[in-house]
Amino acid sequence: MDIKRSLVLLFSSYGCFLFGQEKAIDTIYIFDNQMSRVKLFHPVTTISSEDVEKNSTNLSDLLRFQSQIYIKENGRGAVSSPSFRGTTAQQTAFVWNGININSSFLGQGDVNNIPTFGYDQIGVKSGGGSVIYGSGAIGGSIHLNNTLDFNKGFHGSLFSEAASFNTYNNFVKGSYSNDKFSFKVSGNYVSSENNYEVPEFVVGSTGFTNINGRYYNTSVNIGASYKIAAHQTISWQNQMFDASQHYPIFEANGNKTKYNAQTLRSLISWDINKTNLSNSLKAAYTEDNYQYFSDIASTKSSGAAGKNYIFKNDFNYFITPKLNINAIGEFQVNKGKGYDTGFGSISRNIGSLAGLVRYFATKDFSLEAGIKKDFVEDISSPVLYSFSGKWDIVKWYHVGANFSKNFRYPSFNDLYWQPGGNLNLQPETSSNIDMNHEFRFGNLKVMLSPYYMDIKNLISWMPTPEGYWAPFNTSKAESYGLESQVTWNRSFGKHSLKLNGSYTYSKSINKDTRMQMMYVPLHKAVGNIDYRYDFIKVYVQGLFNGLTYTTSDEKRSSAIDPYFIVNAGISADLFKKYTLGFKVNNITNTVYQTVSFYPMPKRNYSIYASINF
Template sequence: MNIKRSLVLFLSSYGCFLFGQEKAVDTIYIFDSQMNKVKQFHPVQTIHTEDAEKNSNNLSELLRFQSSIYIKENGRGAVSSPSFRGTTAQQTAFVWNGININSNFLGQGDVNNIALFGYDQIGIKAGGGSVTYGSGAIGGSIHMDNSLSFNKGFHGTLFSEAGSFNTYNNFVKGSYSNDKFSFKVSGNYSVSENEYEVNKNPKNYINRNGEYYNTNFNVAAAYKLAPNHQVSWISEWFNGQQHFPILFESETKTKYQTQNVRSLISWDWNTTKFNNSFKAAYTEENFEYFNDIDRPKFSGGTGKNYILKNDFNYFLNSKWNFNIIGEYQHNKGEGYGSGIDKVHRNMGSVVGLVRYFPTSDLRLEAGIRQDYVGVTKSPLLFSFSGKWNALHWYNLGLSISRNFRAPSFNDLYWRPGGNENLKPETSYQFEVRNQFKTGDFKLSLVPYYMDIRDMIRWLQTPFGYPSPVNTDHVRSYGVETQAEFTKRFGKHFLNVGLGYTYTNSQDLEKKKQLMYVPFHKFNGNIGYQYEFIKVYAQGLFTGLTYTDSNEKESEALKEYFVMNAGVGATFLKNYTLGFKINNIFNQTYYTMFAYPLPGRNYSVNLNINF
C-alpha cells in the first residue's frame, strides 16, 4: 500500500478507513497494490529475509520447513513442485509483485527455478484467490513481493554462505532514498556440486549429476512526481541450470536450463477519495532440456507475456470501499521439440470488489470476476469473506469462493495430443477461521472444504500417445492449525511457532488419496536471542505419503522427522557470523520416490550490514 500525504489511511489493525489531519509520513511502497487489502480478510504468512537465511539453499527448503505446503522435490535443487491443501502444482499460483507468473507451457512454477533472495518478503496465502490473482490460485498462492522506502538514506547488506557438497550462496543488496527518490538493487549467486551420499538399504544412494547453479539480479526505483503521483519500476533477471540426478552410472546424464525476465512499470495516483494504480508489465520464460548433457538441446520453449493492469479504489466514506480491477494480457509461445509451433492467445479479466466496515470489529468483502481466456470458455468467479472480532481474545473469519485454472499451452497445443476443447478446472471452497489470542500467545484453527471439478489429466489414447482430458472430481478437506508465542523479557527474546495440517484429498471415482499428498504434516520453529547471540531450531514431521493413485503402501514414502538448528553471533554491531546443521539426526527421507534428500550437512555464513 502507498502511504502518502493523504487524509486516508488503510489500517490493518482496525480494517476500516479513518480520516484525520494531513500528516507527512515516510512512504513505504509495495508493488503488489492488492496484498495489504488481502491481509484485511485472509491470514497471510510473511517470511522476511532474516527468516529466509535459515533455509538459504533454495525456495523448496524454505517452504518445506516454514510453511504448511508439501514440496515434492526430485533430489535437492532439482525439479520441485508445491501442493497446497491436497491440490496439484498447477493449482498453486506464483505471484511476483502482483503479477501471476505461472508458466504458459506447464501452467505451474518450478520452485527451484524461482530465486529465494532478492525479495523483501515472501507471502504464503492458503485457500482460493482466483478473484484477485487469476488462474491457478485454487489451493493457494505464493507471493514474491518487493517494496521501496523513502527518507532512509543509504543501506547495504552482504550475505555469504559456504556449506556441504561444495555449496555456496551469495547475496548482496544496496538501497538509497530521499524524500522523492528511492532506488534498490540486489544480486544473488548460488552454486553447488550437490553430490551427496545417503545411507539406505540395500545400497547407498549417491546423488550423481545433481549439480546446479543460478543467478538472480533485481533493480527497482520510484520517483514522486507530485504529492499525489508516483512512478515506479522493477525488473528481475534469473538464469539457472539444473543437472538431473541419475540412479545408475550407466544412465545418460541430462540437464535443464532456464532464463526468466520480469519487468514492471507502475503509475500510482492517490487522493482523499480514491487511489489508482496502473501497471504495464512484461514477463518472459526461456527453457531448454538436454537429454544428453554433451549434445545440443532436445526440447525447449519461449513464452512471452505483455500485461496491462489497472486497480481503481474508491472510498465512498469510512464504511464503504469499491474496487475495480481490469487486466489485459497477450500471451505468446514457441516450442521446440514439442510440436508446439508459434501460438498466442489474448486474456482479459474484470474484477469488482465491495468492502463494507459497519463497525471497527466487523469487516466484509464480496467480489466477482469474469475472465476471457483465448479459446477457453471461463466461468464467472465469486468470493465472499468476512472477519468479526467477536471478543477481545477471539475473532471469527469466513471465506467462500469459486476459483479456476485455465488450460496451459501444453494442454492445448502439444503435438501430438493437445486438446483445444478442454474446459478449465474449477473449484468451490469454504473455510472458517478461528483465531484466539491471550497475552503473547496466538492460536488459529482453520477447517476447510474444497470441491474441484474437471481436473485435467493426461491419459493414454488408442493411438499410442497421451492426451489431456477433463476427468477428475476431487474432494479435499482438512484443518490447518498454527500456534505462536512471542515474549521479550529484558535482554531475552523468545519466539515459538508450531503448525499442524491434516489433509484428506481424494479422487472421488477411486475413493483414494491423491498421490504425494500426506495426511499429516507438522512443522515447528523456535528462536531465542540474548543480546548478540541468536539460536534457532526447526522440526518437520511428514506422515505416510502415497506415490501412486491406488494407495500402494509398498511404494509409499514412509513418515519422517527432520530437525535443523543454527546459531549466530553479532559483533561490531554490523557483522553476524552464523553456523547451521541441517538434518541433525541424519534421517533418510524422501519427498519424491527414489530420490532421497541429504543426510546431516553443515554450513557457515557471514552477514554484513552497512
C-alpha cells in the same frame, strides 16, 4: 479506536490511500497493492528476509520448513512443485509483486527455478484467490514482494555462505532513497556440486549417490521509485534469473541430462494515492524460456520461449468511511514458440474484469464481496465470485469466513503439445469454503482454519490407445481438512524467545475412486523455536511429514514413509554490523524422500557471514 482511524493507519503503512486526513504519509511503496486489503480478511504467513537465512539452500527448503505447503522435490535442487491443502502444483499461484507468474507452458511454477533471495517479503496465503490473483489460485498463493522506502539514505548488505556438497551462496544488496527517489539493487549467485550420498537408500545393488546433481543459478533484482507529485509515484521493478539443473541419474554410466531456464520480469507502475482514493496502473513484460538437453555435451533437444505482455489497472475508492469499492481490469497477451515440442508459434489473449465491495460496519465487523469474469481466447470461462467476513467477537476471539469460486484454464502444453494436446479441455473449477478462528491470550496466538474444496474438471495426462499421453478432464475431487498455527513470544531483559508451530490435516480424495490423491500427506507439522540472548541467536526447526501415497490406488508398498527432520543454527551479531553463523541440517541423519526414488541429503552443514552497512 474508530473505524476511520483504523483504516488510516492500515492503508498508510502500505503506501495506499488515506481517508480522513489532509496529507498522505507515503514512506514505503509496495508493488502488490492488493496485499494490504487481502490481509483484512485472510490470514497470510509472512516470511521475512531474516527468516530466509535459516533455509537459504533454495525456495523449496524455505517453504518446506516455514509454511504449511507440501513440497515435492526430485532430489535437492532439482524439479520441485508445491501442494496447498491437497491440491496440485497447477492449482497454486505464484505472484510476483501482484502479477501472476505461473508458466504459460506448464501452468505452474518450478519452485527451484524461482530465486530465494532478492525479495523484501515472502507471503503464503492458503485458500482460493482467483478473483484477485487469477488462474491457478485454487489451493493457495505464494507472494514474492518487493518494497521501496523513502527518506532512508544509503544501506547495503552482503551475505555469503559455504555449505556441504561444495555449495556456495552469495547475495549482495544496496539501496538509496531520499524524499523523492528510491533505488534498490540486489544480486544472488548459487552453485552446488550437490554430490551427496545416502548409502542406506539402495538403488539396484548399491547405495544412492546423487550423480549428475549439479545446479547453479544467478538472479538480479532492480527497483526504483520516483514521486512525480505529492500524490503520484512512478515505480519500476525488474528481475532476471538464469539457472541450470543437471538431472540426477542412478548409475555412473547413465545418460546425463540437464535443464536450463531463464526468466525476465519487468514491471512499471503509476500510482495515484489521495485522501479517499487510489489508482494503480501497471504494465509488465515477462519472459519464461527453457531448454532441455538429453545429453549435457550436446545441443538442446527441446525447449520453448514464452513472452507475456500484461496491463492491469486497480482502482480503489471510499464512498463513505464505511463503504469501499475496488475495480480491477487486466489484459494479457501470452505468446509461445516451441522447439521440438510439437508446437510452433502460439498466442493467446486474456482479459478480465473484477469488482469488489468492502463494508466496514464497525471496527469489529467487516464484509467483502467480489465478482470477476475472465475472457480467455477459445476457452469458456466461468463467472468467479468471493464472499468474506471478519468479526472480532470479543477481545480474545476473532472469526472469519470465506467462500469463493476459483479456476485454472488449460496451459499451452495442455492445449498444443503434439502429440497429445487437447483443444477441447475445459477449465478446472473449484468451490472453496473455509473459516478462521483466532484466539489471543497475551503473547499466545492460536489459529484454527477448517476448510473444504470441491474441484471439478481436473486436467490429467493419461495414456491413449495410440501409445502417447494426452490431457483430459478426467475426474472430480474434494479436499477437506484443518490448518492450525500457534505462536508465542516473550522478551525479558536481554532474553527473547519465540515459538511458532503449525499442523495441517489434508484429506484429498478422487471422487470416483474415493482414494487419497497422490503426493498429499495426511499430516504435516512444522515447528520453529528462536531464542536470543544479547548478541547470540539460536534456532531449532522440526518437520514431521506423515504417510504419503505415490500411486492413485493407495498402494502401501509404494508410499513414502513418515519422517521427522530437525535443523538447528547459531549466530552472533558483532559490532552491530557483522553476523557469523553456523547451521546443521537434518541433525538426526534421517533418510527421507519427498518424491519416490529421490532421497534427500542426510546430515549436512553450512557456515555463513553477513555484513550490514
